[in-house]
Amino acid sequence: xxxxxxxxxxxxxxxxxxxxxxxxxxxxxxxxxxxxxxxxxxxxxxxxxxxxxxxxxxxxxxxxxxxxxxxxxxxxxxxxxxxxxxxxxxxxxxxxxxxxxxxxxxxxxxxxxxxxxxxxxxxxxxxxxxxxxxxxxxxxxxxxxxxxxxxxxxxxxxxxxxxxxxxxxxxxxxxxxxxxxxxxxxxxxxxxxxxxxxxxxxxxxxxxxxxxxxxxxxxxxxxxxxxxxxxxxxxxxxxxxxxxxxxxxxxxxxxxxxxxxxxxxxxxxxxxxxxxxxxxxxxxxxxxxxxxxxxxxxxxxxxxxxxxxxxxxxxxxxxxxxxxxxxxxxxxxxxxxxxxxxxxxxxxxxxxxxxxxxxxxxxxxxxxxxxxxxxxxxxxxxxxxxxxxxxxxxxxxxxxxxxxxxxxxxxxxxxxxxxxxxxxxxxxxxxxxxxxxxxxxxxxxxxxxxxxxxx
Amino acid sequence: xxxxxxxxxxxxxxxxxxxxxxxxxxxxxxxxxxxxxxxxxxxxxxxxxxxxxxxxxxxxxxxxxxxxxxxxxxxxxxxxxxxxxxxxxxxxxxxxxxxxxxxxxxxxxxxxxxxxxxxxxxxxxxxxxxxxxxxxxxxxxxxxxxxxxxxxxxxxxxxxxxxxxxxxxxxxxxxxxxxxxxxxxxxxxxxxxxxxxxxxxxxxxxxxxxxxxxxxxxxxxxx
Numbered sequence: 001x002x003x004x005x006x007x008x009x010x011x012x013x014x015x016x017x018x019x020x021x022x023x024x025x026x027x028x029x030x031x032x033x034x035x036x037x038x039x040x041x042x043x044x045x046x047x048x049x050x051x052x053x054x055x056x057x058x059x060x061x062x063x064x065x066x067x068x069x070x071x072x073x074x075x076x077x078x079x080x081x082x083x084x085x086x087x088x089x090x091x092x093x094x095x096x097x098x099x100x101x102x103x104x105x106x107x108x109x110x111x112x113x114x115x116x117x118x119x120x121x122x123x124x125x126x127x128x129x130x131x132x133x134x135x136x137x138x139x140x141x142x143x144x145x146x147x148x149x150x151x152x153x154x155x156x157x158x159x160x161x162x163x164x165x166x167x168x169x170x171x172x173x174x175x176x177x178x179x180x181x182x183x184x185x186x187x188x189x190x191x192x193x194x195x196x197x198x199x200x201x202x203x204x205x206x207x208x209x210x211x212x213x214x215x216x217x218x219x220x221x222x223x224x225x226x227x228x229x230x231x232x233x234x235x236x237x238x239x240x241x242x243x244x245x246x247x248x249x250x251x252x253x254x255x256x257x258x259x260x261x262x263x264x265x266x267x268x269x270x271x272x273x274x275x276x277x278x279x280x281x282x283x284x285x286x287x288x289x290x291x292x293x294x295x296x297x298x299x300x301x302x303x304x305x306x307x308x309x310x311x312x313x314x315x316x317x318x319x320x321x322x323x324x325x326x327x328x329x330x331x332x333x334x335x336x337x338x339x340x341x342x343x344x345x346x347x348x349x350x351x352x353x354x355x356x357x358x359x360x361x362x363x364x365x366x367x368x369x370x371x372x373x374x375x376x377x378x379x380x381x382x383x384x385x386x387x388x389x390x391x392x393x394x395x396x397x398x399x400x401x402x403x404x405x406x407x408x409x410x411x412x413x414x415x416x417x418x419x420x421x422x423x424x425x426x427x428x429x430x431x432x433x434x435x436x437x438x439x440x441x442x443x444x445x446x447x448x449x450x451x452x453x454x455x
Numbered sequence: 456x457x458x459x460x461x462x463x464x465x466x467x468x469x470x471x472x473x474x475x476x477x478x479x480x481x482x483x484x485x486x487x488x489x490x491x492x493x494x495x496x497x498x499x500x501x502x503x504x505x506x507x508x509x510x511x512x513x514x515x516x517x518x519x520x521x522x523x524x525x526x527x528x529x530x531x532x533x534x535x536x537x538x539x540x541x542x543x544x545x546x547x548x549x550x551x552x553x554x555x556x557x558x559x560x561x562x563x564x565x566x567x568x569x570x571x572x573x574x575x576x577x578x579x580x581x582x583x584x585x586x587x588x589x590x591x592x593x594x595x596x597x598x599x600x601x602x603x604x605x606x607x608x609x610x611x612x613x614x615x616x617x618x619x620x621x622x623x624x625x626x627x628x629x630x631x632x633x634x635x636x637x638x639x640x641x642x643x644x645x646x647x648x649x650x651x652x653x654x655x656x657x658x659x660x661x662x663x664x665x666x667x668x669x670x671x672x673x674x675x676x677x678x
Contacts, residue, residue, distance in 0.1 A: 253560055
């Protein structure tokens with residue numbers, strides 16, 4: 001089951017970087033364009049003033065005709081065609097002396113300086129200048145459209161290298177991102193090549209960028225844990241098979257003894273043993289099933305706030321008849337209101353196993369005390385007996401699967417490992433210690449579950 | 456044949472004791488490694504049936520201890536572990552045979568007989584001495600072509616004597632091999648069984664070595 005990837009890091013990086021570059025580039029280009037446009041305007045304005053001053057000087061010198069001719073001949077050298085006219089005011093009469101070719105003349109009422117005017121439906125930028133005593137007046141102008149065309153050309157010429165640079169930059173981004181992300185591909189290939197049957201950690205020595213190295217470390221830690229779980233599972237299956245063999249062997253042998261028995265008494269006895277063997281195997285299989293159920297992968301536990309005293313009381317009530325039947329005393333000292341966060345079913349299984357263990361191994365006429373206490377550090381559920389007890393160096397071993405106590409020949413060695421497993425999964429601690437005092441001065445066994453405070 | 460059974464599982468031990476007794480063995484049963492060592496250091500058994508997973512001292516450790524003191528008692532291992540390494544380790548430490556749980560009682564009995572037979576250096580299953588032939592598996596005895604009816608104890612005594620033919624066995628050695636700890640041994644029970652055997656098989660067949668014990672022989676004194 002592979003979900004569609006949310007997005008590609010490579011695509012996202014390429015797109016983000018390229019888009020950012022494009023936006024920045026666009027603003028820069030706009031600014032450059034405007035700058036170029038402005039420069040072009042200024043240049044053309046300078047051209048206009050220079051031309052106007054020159055014309056005025058020439059007109060005042062009286063040599064107009066030749067200059068105009070020259071102007072007309074050189075008109076094509078101007079980037080923007082120039083229109084001009086020269087006026088003379090003499091004895092309060094204004095007369096136009098010269099106009100540029102094909103020019104119909106601007107209005108007479110033009111003040112000195114720059115102006116934008118409309119002339120025959122066209123926009124013009126004109127510059128007027130008057131000579132001394134305001135006798136001569138020179139007006140020069142550029143058609144706005146032509147000026148604009150030039151300014152735009154200059155502006156665009158600035159943009160061209162930028163336009164070529166943009167795809168190049170995008171390509172560079174793509175290349176750079178691709179190269180930077182190559183370790184991710186390599187790591188992905190390594191992970192893909194992992195054999196689920198034989199998970200081996202990835203090579204920690206291989207160089208990886210600091211962003212991906214933690215992922216590899218985390219993955220290796222996970223692989224370690226998975227391997228441990230696998231190994232545990234494998235060992236458990238093997239152990240379980242072995243543990244089933246002995247009771248099966250006993251059943252078969254007893255059945256064969258019954259078959260071969262010559263007398264009724266012998267046959268009856270062997271058959272009774274067969275029944276006992278079936279009971280024992282039933283217990284073993286039930287405990288195996290319980291152990292399998294106490295597996296978060298099989299049935300996720302729902303931890304709720306449980307009153308430990310209530311559960312303990314229920315378990316004691318359930319096992320009290322068995323205790324009476326075996327001549328044992330089962331007492332409970334329960335502090336109400338001790339709340340622990342745990343799956344109710346698991347707590348019940350754990351407590352039941354502890355009490356059941358005590359009933360099984362404490363011996364006839366033993367006293368078993370179940371207690372629930374709590375303080376601000378947490379809650380302790382304790383099952384103590386005055387049975388034969390377990391030497392301290394042996395206690396730790398007992399919680400392992402299929403390990404039985406010295407005196408135990410009937411149990412399946414799973415009870416305490418079930419409790420230990422529940423404790424681990426419920427963030428509690430299973431502690432085996434000294435139990436109730438015996439008449440001979442020794443002590444029985446006490447098993448307690450320490451739950452952390454829920455507050 | 457008296458064998459020592461070392462098995463910690465109550466039900467299996469009980470069944471094996473009863474079943475092997477049905478097959479004609481005299482079975483002493485101990486439940487842990489230390490008890491096995493204690494029994495083996497003081498008494499002789501025709502064979503040892505050893506479980507590996509034992510409290511206090513595991514089966515392999517008992518086996519190692521046994522072989523280190525150069526005790527050649529045949530050892531049949533009972534185990535739930537079926538990995539080749541486990542078998543190899545057991546056999547290398549000096550076990551003679553290996554039976555995987557669950558097993559068949561008849562098979563265990565047959566293997567035990569084979570082990571005891573080989574331990575006495577005999578490849579053939581039948582014991583013969585003169586014209587007497589003993590079949591340990593079928594628990595039958597013939598003299599010439601005639602079947603001889605023996606009680607269980609008589610058969611066991613004859614079996615031990617014939618296994619050690621032409622050798623003198625002390626009373627104590629005989630009693631050790633014939634009686635388990637649970638058997639109340641009458642002080643002159645052995646003489647009674649010898650007397651019955653002589654009556655059924657011929658008086659010259661079992662010779663009394665005064666003050667020492669008995670010997671089965673094909674060469675009667677004075678012949």
